[in-house]
Amino acid sequence: MTDHILHRFDKDLEDLNTHMERMFKLVRKNIKQAMEALFSGDIALAESTIEQDKAVNALEVEVDEMARQLIVIHQPVASDLRFVFAALKIVTDLERMGDLAASIAQNVKQLGGQVPQEDFQLPLMKELVIEQLKAARNAYRERDPVKAQAVIERDRTIDEIHAANQRIMLTYMAENPSLISHCMAVANIAKVIERIGDHVTNVAEMVIYVARGHEVRHTDPGRILELLEGEDDD
Amino acid sequence: MNEASSAEPVSSADAMIGIDGLRLWYGDHEVLHGVSLGIRERHVTAFIGPSGCGKSTLLRCVNRMNDRIQGCRLEGSVMLDGTDIYAPDVDVVQLRTRVGMVFQKPNPFPKTIYENIAYAPRIHGIARNGVAMDELVENCLHRAGLWEEVKDKLQQPGTALSGGQQQRLCIARTIAVRPEVILMDEPCSALDPIATAKIEELIDELKNEFTIVIVTHNMQQAARVSDYTAFFYLGDLIEYADTSTIFTAPNKTQTEDYITGRFG
Ligand SMILES: Nc1ncnc2c1ncn2[C@@H]1O[C@H](COP(=O)(O)OP(=O)(O)OP(=O)(O)O)[C@@H](O)[C@H]1O
Numbered sequence: 357m358t359d360h361i362l363h364r365f366d367k368d369l370e371d372l373n374t375h376m377e378r379m380f381k382l383v384r385k386n387i388k389q390a391m392e393a394l395f396s397g398d399i400a401l402a403e404s405t406i407e408q409d410k411a412v413n414a415l416e417v418e419v420d421e422m423a424r425q426l427i428v429i430h431q432p433v434a435s436d437l438r439f440v441f442a443a444l445k446i447v448t449d450l451e452r453m454g455d456l457a458a459s460i461a462q463n464v465k466q467l468g469g470q471v472p473q474e475d476f477q478l479p480l481m482k483e484l485v486i487e488q489l490k491a492a493r494n495a496y497r498e499r500d501p502v503k504a505q506a507v508i509e510r511d512r513t514i515d516e517i518h519a520a521n522q523r524i525m526l527t528y529m530a531e532n533p534s535l536i537s538h539c540m541a542v543a544n545i546a547k548v549i550e551r552i553g554d555h556v557t558n559v560a561e562m563v564i565y566v567a568r569g570h571e572v573r574h575t576d577p578g579r580i581l582e583l584l585e586g587e588d589d590d
Numbered sequence: 591m592n593e594a595s596s597a598e599p600v601s602s603a604d605a606m607i608g609i610d611g612l613r614l615w616y617g618d619h620e621v622l623h624g625v626s627l628g629i630r631e632r633h634v635t636a637f638i639g640p641s642g643c644g645k646s647t648l649l650r651c652v653n654r655m656n657d658r659i660q661g662c663r664l665e666g667s668v669m670l671d672g673t674d675i676y677a678p679d680v681d682v683v684q685l686r687t688r689v690g691m692v693f694q695k696p697n698p699f700p701k702t703i704y705e706n707i708a709y710a711p712r713i714h715g716i717a718r719n720g721v722a723m724d725e726l727v728e729n730c731l732h733r734a735g736l737w738e739e740v741k742d743k744l745q746q747p748g749t750a751l752s753g754g755q756q757q758r759l760c761i762a763r764t765i766a767v768r769p770e771v772i773l774m775d776e777p778c779s780a781l782d783p784i785a786t787a788k789i790e791e792l793i794d795e796l797k798n799e800f801t802i803v804i805v806t807h808n809m810q811q812a813a814r815v816s817d818y819t820a821f822f823y824l825g826d827l828i829e830y831a832d833t834s835t836i837f838t839a840p841n842k843t844q845t846e847d848y849i850t851g852r853f854g
């Protein structure tokens with residue numbers, strides 16, 4: 357991306373971007389930490405995760421304000437407009453992911469230091485969703501629609517594991533009625549991870565919008581790929 | 591990019607003005623290098639691009655304002671409603687009643703407000719003096735959004751109005767001869783934001799009746815008033831698309847660089 361003639365404009369865009377990066381990092385840290393608290397039954401860690409979510413919320417408000425200012429002062433168009441618009445969407449998803457990390461930490465507190473007796477593939481789901489978030493952030497950084505499409509595509513894996521998990525859990529609860537409430541808490545957490553995955557997908561969709569101007573929400577990943585492959589001129 | 595932007599935004603069937611392979615020289619200097627585009631009836635089309643890219647030159651081709659310029663020569667064709675406006679039998683005076691023009695600097699005649707409107711219709715026999723003319727004058731001033739401001743001073747000179755009022759007077763004068771097309775070359779560049787907003791609202795009204803082509807250096811204005819936008823660079827048409835496409839997701843890097851202010 358070449359520079360604007362107005363350096364102030366570039367500086368404001370860069371500041372906005374820096375805040376976004378910080379938010380990506382913090383959200384990822386909080387999700388990881390919430391899951392660590394779960395596996396280790398560390399209530400103090402869960403509490404600090406809940407505390408750290410306030411910083412994520414504050415960043416969202418800051419990004420909103422920066423975007424508002426940027427629109428008023430510079431009246432961005434074309435890719436600049438798409439970037440600012442997408443930034444507003446992305447921070448909303450990041451903020452929601454932050455809330456979901458805090459909600460995992462809440463569940464950990466409710467489990468009162470008990471660690472999951474059966475892991476029901478939670479470590480795998482956690483690894484996948486953290487990888488996805490990292491991949492989405494890279495796609496965002498590089499404004500790379502192909503990497504973003506791959507993120508959208510891979511969300512299916514998380515969904516599939518989650519669905520399989522739920523079936524296994526039902527059987528498990530039927531066989532071990534005494535573990536029902538424990539299992540419900542674990543099932544809740546699995547559901548939360550699956551939802552974090554959906555928010556990561558939203559971020560990836562906005563990356564494609566920034567890079568190419570395509571509105572790909574509610575579009576099948578295969579169709580998105582066709583769309584991107586049909587235009588490798590730029 | 592997306593399907594819409596690579597195709598022509600205005601099909602030749604929809605085009606009221608068809609410009610095809612237009613090349614233009616001032617002496618040895620070729621300033622338009624084969625421009626082709628269709629302009630849609632009762633829509634607003636904006637021409638944008640850096641200074642000297644040929645926007646005004648192209649606009650003036652549509653009512654043959656370049657004819658008077660020494661050493662100006664052109665190739666290609668400009669069709670208005672299917673007829674070639676450069677054909678030998680075309681009456682240029684008649685053509686200019688069909689294709690009116692509003693300039694950057696408001697240029698009312700040094701006559702009364704009333705006479706500014708009545709002058710051309712009288713010459714063209716559109717209305718005689720008397721009630722018919724009074725009605726025509728009032729009607730044009732109404733449609734130009736100026737009636738309320740001038741109805742009590744129709745006999746005062748047009749040049750005594752404010753810049754924005756003068757520009758609306760010029761628009762009223764242009765529509766008085768019932769043109770089909772109105773060409774506007776930076777019509778607001780000498781006006782303050784309020785006067786500009788009034789002209790923009792007027793453009794929005796007028797497009798129900800007229801086909802409008804506007805040259806502007808104000809990107810927000812192009813985005814606000816036009817349905818289609820054409821971006822020119824050094825005498826070439828670089829990109830032509832729906833205005834919303836141009837300002838949200840232009841197809842060409844040059845368009846993007848220009849409208850985002852990365853040009854240079
Ligand atoms: N009467 C003329 N004689 C010779 N050259 C001319 C004449 N009018 C314009 N030109 C040249 O033709 C080119 C296009 O000029 P034109 O006025 O059409 O540009 P423009 O896009 O309208 O620019 P601006 O935004 O500054 O009004 C320029 O290089 C200009 O110098």
Ligand SMILES: [Mg+2]
Binds near residue numbers: 645646647805
């Ligand atoms: Mg000009």
